[in-house]
Each structure stands twice: as C-alpha cells, then as structure tokens.
Amino acid sequence: MKTRVQQGNSGNTLICALCTIVIISLIGANVLVNCTRHYNITAKQLKAWKEALYAAEAGGEAGFDEVRKALNPSSLPFTTDGWAAAPSPAPTPGPAWTKTISSFGQAGSLSTTVTIDKLTDNTGTIPATTPYYRIRAVGTARLFGLPRVGLSDQFFAGGPNFVANSASRGVGDTLLRKIDFKFDHFKASYGDGDGNNLGLAPVTYPQITRRIELVAVPKYYVFGGALRVVNAFDGPGTAGFVDSYNSKNPTNPNPSSPKVVNNDIPGPNTTSYYGSNPSNSTYLADAHDGDVSVATRNFIEGGPIWGDVTTNSGNVTHSGYQISGTIDNNVPFTIPPLSAPDTTGFAATSSGTGTITATGTSDSSPSGFVCSGISGSVTITNGNASSPTFPYAYAKVVVNGHITGKVTVEKGVTAEIWFAGNMKVKGEDLDNQNVDRGTKTANPGSAGVPPLIPATPADDPNPSRVGHMKFFGISPTVSGTTQTIEVDSPGNIFATFYAPSADIALTGNVDVFSAIIGRSFSGNGNAGFHYDKALNQVQIGVVTDYQIASYVEDVR
Amino acid sequence: MKPARLQNQGFTLIEMMLAVSIGSLMLAATIAASICLQRSFNAVDNYFSSHVQQVRIIDSLSRDVRRSYIVTTSTDLQTVTCIIPNYLVDNGSNQPTRATPALSLVGNKVVANYQASTVNNVTTTQGSTAISCPGLGLVSSHFSNANVGQSVVGTGIPAGTTIQSVSNCPLGSCSQATMSIAATFSNGNATLTIGALTNVVYSVVNQGIQRRENGGLTNIAASADNLIPATSDIELLNTEFTQSTVTFLPRFARGGQSFLDNERAGTTIFSLTYLRNRRRGDG
Known part of the structure; x- marks a missing residue:
C-alpha cells in the first residue's frame, strides 16, 4: 500500500490572512467605538438635556396653571391635586408650595418638581394686596446608554468652584450639559440654589437636571373695545350708533365735544363723530374702533356699529347688519366675576x-x-x-x-x-x-x-x-342673582363700567362716552355710544388673569 | 511495499518570482486598505467630533438667547450679543444666591427684572447719547442716581452701553441721562432696562467659537474642520427670535469650490429660538 504524505506550506498564508483580519477588525472596532461614543454624546446626552428642559417647562406650566386658579374664588390654588407646603427652607418670604410630577416621558424617565412662592410688591408698581408669584421648576431626565459617556469638553477656567463673577468661574460652570452620574452636582454645590442644605445626594440613574424660574404677574384689564358682554347684546337703538374717538389725538380740535357730521356709510341718515369726515383720515380712523364682542350667539343690532364685531357661534354678516369692520362669529371668551375689594x-x-x-x-x-x-x-x-x-x-x-x-x-x-x-x-x-x-x-x-x-x-x-x-x-355672591344698571336721559355720560355680572340698559336720548364690560347690554332710542380709544392705554386695576413676565434658567 | 516518495524539491525561479509578486501585491493591497481605513476612521472621527461641536454651539447659543432680554447680531452674522438677566447675586464668595425679582410698569403691563429696573416712555435720538423721560417721577418711571455706571439695554441702544450721568433730578427722580454710546436710531417711546445685566458675546476666533460672559472667556467649541456659525436676529413688533446655522467643511472633502460648498451645506444644522423675555408683559 502506498502512503502519500501531503506536506503543504499554506500555514503562512493562513497566518497572514488572520493578521490582516485582526488588523482590519481592530480598525473597524475602533471606528465603531468612537462612533458609539459620539453617538452617545450627540444623541443620548442631547436627548436627556433637551428633555430635562421640557420637563422643567412642564413643571412651570403646571405651576402657572395653579396660579391662574387664584382668580376663581371657588377654586383656591395650592390646596389639592398634589400641592403641599414647601419644606424648609422654603423660598422666602413665602408662603410657598411644591408639587412633584414624576414618571412621564419615555419609560417614565422624566420628572419635575415645581415650587411656587407668593410675593408682594412694596414699590407701588402694583397694589400690595395683589400678589405675584415666583415659579421655580426643576426638570430631571434620565440619561440612557452607557454610564460613562465622553463629555468631549474642551473647556477651561480659572477657579475650582462656581462664583458669580464669570471671569473667575471654575470648571463647575464650564460644561454645557452637566451630568449627574453618581450624585446630584447641584445639590452638592449649591444646595437649594441659595446655599442651604448642601450635601451629597445620590442619584438612582445618571441624569441631567435643568432649572428654570418664571415670574407670574397680574394682568390688568384695559378697555380694548366699546362693549364686551358675556350673555347678550341688543343695541344700539334704531336711531343710535356705536363709534369711537381718541381723546389723545393731538390733532383733535376739541375731543371733549366731538363734532357730529353726516355719515354716508354704513347706512344713510346716520351720524358719527368724525366718522365720515373725508378730509381728515386721522379722525376717520379714530372713529371706526367701536368694537363689540359677545360671548354667545345672542346679538341683535338696531343702529350701525362703526367697528368690529365678534360673537360665539352667531350668524352676523355684513349683508344683514350695519357693521363697518370685520365680523368673526367664532370668538369665545369668559370674564371672571368681580369680587368685592378689600376695604381695610x-x-x-x-x-x-x-x-x-x-x-x-x-x-x-x-x-x-x-x-x-x-x-x-x-x-x-x-x-x-x-x-x-x-x-x-x-x-x-x-x-x-x-x-x-x-x-x-x-x-x-x-x-x-x-x-x-x-x-x-x-x-x-x-x-x-x-x-x-x-x-x-x-x-x-x-x-x-x-x-x-x-x-x-x-x-x-x-x-x-x-x-x-x-x-x-x-358680582352678586348669591347664585342666580343678577345686577342691573339702568341709565336714562337726560344728560350725557363720561364714565366706564366694568360689571361682568350686570345687565346694562341705556334708554332715551343719551350720548354715552364710555367702555362697558357687562353680562348683557341693551340700548334703545337714539342713544349713541362712543368709545374713547385712549382707554386702551389705561389699566383699570382689575386683574383678569396672570401672565409670565420673566423667564430665566439657572445654568449652574 | 514501496515507500512513498517525499516531494522535497524547491520552487523554480519562476515560481518564486511569481509567488513574491503575488505576495507583494497582496501586501500592498492590505497596507493600502489599512491606510484608507485609517483615513476613513479619521474622517468619521473628525466629522462626528465637529458635529458634536456644532450641536454644542447651537445648544449653548439657544440657551442664552432663550433667556435674553435683547439680542443683537453683527453684520457678518458671526458675532452675537445677548443681554441676560443677572439672576445670581455675587456675595463675594463661592456661594451665590438667587436674586428676587422686582416689578416695573411698562405702559399698562407689569414686567419683572433681576437686579435691574425698567424705564419707559424714553426718548432716544439717533447719534445722540442723551436720553430723556417726560413729566415727573410720580407719573412715570424715571432715571435715578443709582443708574450711573449701570448697563442699559433697549432697542436702538448698542450693546455694552452704560449710563454715564443723570440730571434734572427733582425729588431724586431724574428726567434726563447721558449714555456712554450714542443711540442707533430715534425713538419717542423707548423702553429701557437699566441695572446689573449679564453681557454674553459669541464670536469666532480662528477655528474656535468663544463665549465671553461679562468679559470672562469660555471656549464653546473648537474644531479643525472650519466651523462657521451664522445667527440672524429677527425683531418684530411684539416678539423676537434668532435663526442660527452652524456648518463645517469636512477635512476629507477634496474637489472644486462648488463641491466644497455643497459638502459644507450638507453639514448644516439649524436652530430657531424665541426670546422668552421679549414678550414679557404682553398677553
């Protein structure tokens, strides 16, 4: 039997191939590792950083929503729905309330804690009896991905710690997206933000937090139009009209005694204060802002209206009514009841x-x-x-x-x-x-x-x-009770009326230089209604809402 | 039984030359591939690194714009100045505290400031450093002696302007003031914010983007890929926002100018940020 021994020399080739594969694999792995690191930075960190702001702003919105309840006496703020007195040290001077909303967002990774404190202005800008609110919200987002992701920061600064003077601010403030891997860096360095309760606070997962502060101030009502009623409008009378003028217009020769001129639009034989004066475009523009707003569909017109009209699901049209301005039948609104003032x-x-x-x-x-x-x-x-x-x-x-x-x-x-x-x-x-x-x-x-x-x-x-x-x-405190305001001739009226629960009736031959908020309005006869556009720049001291007046982010 | 014959003869010269040639070609191909892979790796690494810097620039700028009172941009769109509320109180230690907001009236609207105040109905004149308020302090907000040396910001007021002096001050309420820099246009009803304000300037220095906060330097981003930011500020009647883009030119890109322009355009990231404080006081 013949035995043949095969002695090949292909081992070298195999080794070369393996080495080549190893080298290429190492290069590829290196690329993948670096790409993953960058991906973590650009995707995971960025996601958490942005979502932390979203969470903080959600907390701010929740706080602002609670502040707005202060306008409604039947819905006192900060008493239910998870709100509680803020723990010590609460923001000063207080009182202060807090609420935490947790486990929302992807896999419940977001949470927010909002703290509201009630402040009083002592400078005379707003009455001391009207509070304003500071809303502080902390948004926290869990950082997904590998626990050690490169920050890729190339920053430097002089000091070791944060100081308010940025010129000597340390590394603690140089990073854009500060990540808490093991401990909450903010609580460790700044406590509650004012240096209280400093200490190491372990975090369950790597996280990013962002802090915002909003200031909610009272929003005062201004008369932006002639009449605004929440229930029904029936006016002006067939011989009357609604128009406007501007007592601040320096070219107005005698604003207290507006000149009555014949009108040519929207109907014949009507008059308006400067309304149809073709030789003076300023007067003409001032005369056509007698706006009427009704919060229901209940709108009846007798005489012409020189201005815009809004209703809520009404059927007002230019062809069926004498209205010079725009018409919008899809404008709902509410006016809060007016509480009695403090007479202390x-x-x-x-x-x-x-x-x-x-x-x-x-x-x-x-x-x-x-x-x-x-x-x-x-x-x-x-x-x-x-x-x-x-x-x-x-x-x-x-x-x-x-x-x-x-x-x-x-x-x-x-x-x-x-x-x-x-x-x-x-x-x-x-x-x-x-x-x-x-x-x-x-x-x-x-x-x-x-x-x-x-x-x-x-x-x-x-x-x-x-x-x-x-x-x-x-506003009457007894349910079902309606206030009434009745003004009859003779005599003209120079006054404003803010009575959101009142049925207001103007009768007879009166010229009313005014602006009105009411439950309903009716005018008959030849009562003329003239809105002074200068009222749009004078607040009347009634708070109808709160609004955000300031936004800051604590970037520490 | 006949033993097997061992085949132990060597290669012929031709075989050897052929083997060496093939081996050399394979080795050259491997080396070339390795170099290409290494270059590719560098390109990808640089690209992602520059992309990280891009995002950092946008994020940092957006955060500052969002909390600004006012933002101005240079004509080349590469220098952005943000005037930010001075939220933190420097107590001379490493532990600042948060300032309490103070209210001011702008017309019928209430605004809140930190370590600053608002003066409205101010008359500014283009090319002039003089500003004035009508009437008496009982009627409207006015300047005060405490404003001297403080920063002043408002539409038409150049960044970095301060109040140098005040005058006509019956009962401590001053109706006239002089600024360090002239107004850029006239306004008969300007609203100015005066006080301790934080001035943040973004600028391009060589291959890096710098952020200076009240003069203190922070390097926001640096890349060899020639980062170029561009920010335009849009100020409307009742709102203001900025539109920013950041691009870079990948270093591996080779070709004509048109090709390079396209390569740069392909790296564009965009951001639009509203000034949250610009609408303050409005409904």
Missing part, C-alpha cells in the same frame, strides 16, 4: 351723601372710602388741587348698596366707584367734570394754567375724561 383702612362715610376729599397720588394708592349706598348727592373733591407739582388725586369708593343718587367727580380726580347693589340713574347724575388731555389743572373747575401753579407741573397722567370716572359692579 377705608374711611366710612355714613350716609353716602356729601363730600369726599381724595388725596391719593396714584391708582395703586387711592384714598379709600366705604358707604352703604348713594341715594343723595356725593361729590368727590380734589384734595391735591393746591399741590405745586402734582395737582391730581385718586379715590376708591366702595358702595355696599345701590346707587340711585348723583355722583360728581371734580376736575383732577380719578375715581373708582365699586358698588354691590344696582344702579338706576339719569345721565346727568353721573357728573364727570374732567377734561380730555388735562394739562396743568390745579384748581377744580378752571381750565388752563392757574397763576399759583409753578411753571412745570405735571400734565394729567390720565388723558381720558372718561377714564376719570370708573364704575365697578361687584
């Missing part, structure tokens, strides 16, 4: 008849008075009339009953009159002696610059005559 420290006037002297120097610090009703004649005089620098005064009168008498507001006085009952007066009973664009008026009732006034006294900060006499209808 107000001076009591026993009969509601006589003279009240106003000496307050700003809307936020008026002279306060309270009475049971006005059935006689009340005059609010200017106690600052002899002031060499600021001859104007502010008063706030709270009437716990009805107004059926006469109210006089002297020149230089801006008066708020809050009433809990009904109002039934004639136009001439609401006597507003101010003028538009009041300048350097020291002595009530006199125009021009009196001799005793220094050369540079202030102009009246309230430019609108109408804005000097402001009525506020306090």
